[in-house]
Amino acid sequence: MYICDIYESSLKFYCQRFSNNANPTFTDQELLTAYLFCGAYQRYFSIKEIHTFTQEYLLSWFPKLPSYQTFNYRLNLMSEAISHLVEHLITSFKPADCDTTTSIIDSMPIITCAGKNKTGKVAN
Template sequence: MYICDVYQSSLKFYCQRFSNNASPVFTDEELLTVYLFSGAFQRYFSIKEIYTFTKEYLLSWFPNLPSYQTFNYRLNLMSGAINELVRQLITFFKPADCDSMTSLIDSMPIITCAGKNKTGKVATEITTKGYCSTKNMYYFGIKLHTLAFRREGTIPFPEMIILSSAEENDLTVLKREAADCLANRDIFADKIYSDFPFWGEKQQEQEVTMLTPVKAIKGEPPVITQKEKASRDLFSTAVSKVRQPIESFFNWLNEKTNIQRAIKVRSTSGLLVHTMGKIAIAFIYLIF
C-alpha cells in the first residue's frame, strides 16, 4: 500500500512511458513491491531468486507475472524511480533522535570485479579501477558515499547518499557534491577528508567544522612531531571513536542486503538498480 501511494504521488514521473504499452498488465507498483518485499523480508537479493520465489509462492497475488526476461528488463528501467524512493525514505522517515548538528561521513566500495590485474568490462560509463585501503584490495566498481546524522548509541541515519566512480578521491567528491550545502555542524571523518585551508574557509563562511584524525605533516621537524605525539594521538582516538558508527552503518547495510557484491551485474542500469535498490530494501526493512 505504501508503494502504491508513493508511486502515484511521485515515482511514476521517473519511469513514465510514451508508447502503446504505457499501462502494462503487470504494473510498476507490483514490480517494485515484489522486489522490495522479497529482499527485505525473504532475503532474496538476486533477480533470479526474487522472480523464482514470486512465481512459486506469490503467483495468486501477482497472477500477471511476466517472463523472467521481461521482469529483469523492466526492473532495469526503474532506476530513476528507485532513486526517488530512497530519497523519500531517508527524508520522510528521519528518526527523532538524529543530531542535526553532528554528521559522520565515509564511503564503501561497490565491487563489480576484484583483482589488481583484472579489467572491468561492466558499466564502463560509471565504473573505474580503485583501491580500498580498508580491505587492502584493488577493484573495479563505484563508491557509495554517505553523509549521516549521528544518533546516540545506535547506527547513524543517512542525510545524503552519493555515488561516484571508484577512482575519485573522497574529499573531491564531498567538495563537488555537498560542501556548499552544509552549514552549522561538526563533521567527523577519516584522514582522507583533511584539508585545513578549505575547511578553514568553510568554518568562517558556513560554520562547518571538519574533524579528522591528525595527518602526518610532511617536512615537520622530528622534535616537534615527538613533542606533539601524545596530544595528537588522544585527539585522533577521540575523533575515531565518534566516527566509528558510520562503519557500523556500512556493515549493517552489507549484512542486510549484500550490497558490496555486484559481480553478477551486467549493465549500467542494472548496477544502479542493484545499489539504490539494496539501500531501499534495507530502509524498508528498518522503517516497517
C-alpha cells in the first residue's frame, strides 16, 4: 500500500503515459513493488534475476507479469520515478540525529581490471 500511496500522490507525474496503453494490465505500482521487494528482501540485484524470481515464486501476487523484455523496458521508463521515490524515502525515514552536512565515501575502490597482460590479443 505504501508504494501505491506514494505513486498516486506524486510518482505518477514522473512516468505518465500518453499513448493508447495508458492503463496497462501490469501496473506501474506492481512493477515498482516487484522490483523493490526482490531487491530489498530477496537480495536480487539484476533485472533478470528479479524477473525470474517473480515469475517462479510470486506469480500468485503478480498474475499479469509481462515478459522479461517488457518488464525491463517498463522498468527503464520508470527511472525518473524511482529517483524521486528514493528521494522521498530518504527524507521520510531520515533519523533525527542524522547530520546532513557530513557524507561518508569509500576510500578503497575495487580494482576491476589488472594490467598483467600489456599486449592485447587481436586478430591479424
